[in-house]
């Protein structure tokens with residue numbers, strides 16, 4: 666399908682690009698885009714050039730649309746630098762949604778990291794595939810390995826908090842710039858020593874928002890005695906709720922039983938359901954085939970686990986197999 670010139674689908678991309686074509690099949694969606702400007706600033710000297718040198722196509726996986734794997738095919742322009750004093754002869758236009766070497770857009774990478782934060786890489790890869798993103802668990806790990814935080818030695822106000830990384834396996838100390846709440850450092854562990862080392866390189870800090878009385882307070886006092894420490898809103902609220910709970914605990918019984926909208930005086934009597942005995946005569950009349958299940962090749966099928974019993978031999982065997990595959 667070709668697009669009429671008056672139609673503008675740039676809301677899907679960004680203001681400097683337009684969609685000139687798209688293709689769709691049951692599994693994938695391909696969006697073809699071009700940039701609107703026909704000039705670009707040289708990254709070396711900053712002089713605007715409109716001398717087109719070449720065009721090439723870049724393909725990136727993007728955030729899925731309607732759970733279809735979605736690709737952006739971008740016509741990227743190469744320009745000649747027109748400044749004769751410049752050392753750069755040719756340069757490529759920048760794409761605002763992906764750096765030069767990326768096979769996925771920034772938006773998709775954020776999406777992937779967001780999903781996998783709460784899952785194992787294997788689980789995330791499966792969930793993402795249902796959503797229309799194809800990425801292997803190894804590639805998810807690579808994304809994690811490439812996360813870098815740009816530290817700012819001149820930062821003046823920071824928030825410090827301990828965070829659990831990936832399903833509570835390890836703890837880290839997160840330090841973020843209070844101005845816009847972006848992370849500037851993620852320190853291993855949550856003890857005072859690592860924080861002290863970091864603080865020594867950030868002597869301009871005048872304000873720290875932190876959690877309640879913790880090892881952090883002492884570390885900050887020692888390295889930056891002039892610094893003001895405040896409790897952040899989240900932890901103040903958590904404190905308040907903690908105290909309120911303590912007050913209620915004294916006033917209220919541990920359990921309140923409600924039936925038909927009325928509070929009962931005490932625990933109601935439990936109604937136990939009696940288990941009906943099997944009707945042996947009926948069961949034997951069914952002539953149930955109790956032979957073990959067979960594989961198509963005639964061998965006996967080792968497991969037929971319909972109960973999803975995680976302690977079963979089948980699951981243990983699968984886990985062993987996965988371990989072997991990893992090594």
Ligand SMILES: [Zn+2]
Pocket residue numbers: 707708709710711712746747748751752753
């Ligand atoms: Zn230049």
